Amino acid sequence: MTTDHKAETVIIEREFAHPPEKLWRALTQPHLIEDWLMKNDFAPVAGHKFNLRGEWGGVLDCEVLAVEPHTTLSYTWNHVHENPAYDLRSVVTFTLTPTSGGTHLRMEQTGFRPDQTQASGGARFGWQAFFDKLETVLLR
Amino acid sequence: MTTDHKAETVIIEREFAHPPEKLWRALTQPHLIEDWLMKNDFAPVAGHKFNLRGEWGGVLDCEVLAVEPHTTLSYTWNHVHENPAYDLRSVVTFTLTPTSGGTHLRMEQTGFRPDQTQASGGARFGWQAFFDKLETVLLR
Numbered sequence: 001m002t003t004d005h006k007a008e009t010v011i012i013e014r015e016f017a018h019p020p021e022k023l024w025r026a027l028t029q030p031h032l033i034e035d036w037l038m039k040n041d042f043a044p045v046a047g048h049k050f051n052l053r054g055e056w057g058g059v060l061d062c063e064v065l066a067v068e069p070h071t072t073l074s075y076t077w078n079h080v081h082e083n084p085a086y087d088l089r090s091v092v093t094f095t096l097t098p099t100s101g102g103t104h105l106r107m108e109q110t111g112f113r114p115d116q117t118q119a120s121g122g123a124r125f126g127w128q129a130f131f132d133k134l135e136t137v138l139l140r
Numbered sequence: 141m142t143t144d145h146k147a148e149t150v151i152i153e154r155e156f157a158h159p160p161e162k163l164w165r166a167l168t169q170p171h172l173i174e175d176w177l178m179k180n181d182f183a184p185v186a187g188h189k190f191n192l193r194g195e196w197g198g199v200l201d202c203e204v205l206a207v208e209p210h211t212t213l214s215y216t217w218n219h220v221h222e223n224p225a226y227d228l229r230s231v232v233t234f235t236l237t238p239t240s241g242g243t244h245l246r247m248e249q250t251g252f253r254p255d256q257t258q259a260s261g262g263a264r265f266g267w268q269a270f271f272d273k274l275e276t277v278l279l280r
Contacts, residue, residue, distance in 0.1 A: 038196075039258070039262065051223070051226065052196075053226065053258070053262065054194050054196070054198050054262075054266075055262040055263070055265050055266030055269065056178075056192075056194070056198075056200070056262065056263065056266040056270075057198075057200060057217065057219045057226075057228040057230070057259055057262070057263065058194050058196075058197075058198020058199065058200065058219055059198065059219065059221050059223075059226040060196070060197060060198065077197065079197045079198055079199065081199050083191070083199070086191065086193065086197075086199040088197040090197070118179070118193070119197060122179065122193065122194070122195040122196070122197070123195070123196065123197065125195050126194075126195030126196045129195070130196075
């Protein structure tokens with residue numbers, strides 16, 4: 001991994017006061033994913049293809065890459081667009097680590113090209129907002 | 141216009157306690173549009189093509205259709221997708237009417253196919269949220 005490559009990765013980490021099992025449910029059950037992320041037809045099965053759909057008509061094309069219950073979840077996060085600046089081919093990986101107070105959640109999104117600074121900047125902002133909503137969902 | 145066609149249109153109306161000139165600025169100045177809607181390279185010129193970009197990578201393809209300062213703004217709101225259920229070709233029209241207390245804003249989004257009930261339902265929800273943010277932006 002080169003320094004250039006690292007610059008194209010967005011990493012968001014947060015400590016949640018809930019056990020990994022509870023976070024895992026929020027990351028893998030479609031109706032819960034919808035509550036903090038987007039509408040979806042997700043299934044926790046490697047190779048499963050699904051879409052994430054924004055309220056306003058945008059759609060991401062995704063495929064599950066890795067599923068290790070309560071530990072790791074990884075899927076592609078792609079958006080095909082004729083304008084290269086907006087054409088996004090990325091991979092999102094969630095890593096859950098149990099802590100004394102709950103769970104440390106790490107989200108890594110890789111695949112931004114060096115010229116896609118707006119996309120990676122938007123992702124940084126977006127994931128913070130998604131994590132805020134996730135916290136609210138977990139409190140219910 | 142048939143009843144079927146009406147069923148494919150989302151209309152959101154709200155009264156704002158600000159004059160039409162102020163609302164018009166929020167609808168047409170890129171840095172203000174970004175604050176309540178999405179990142180963009182909008183310009184209030186018929187024929188201008190631009191993109192609206194969600195934080196998470198989704199991108200809409202748009203083209204300005206009509207500009208009547210302080211009164212009417214219309215643009216396409218398209219999202220090309222290979223899955224017909226997610227392929228969206230719509231037109232958004234804002235109509236501003238002065239009232240005694242400010243401005244009546246009407247947003248009409250047309251073009252949803254009858255089978256795109258998820259897209260039109262999402263738009264209904266999404267525009268309410270966008271209008272909520274617009275209210276906050278106008279208070280600054």
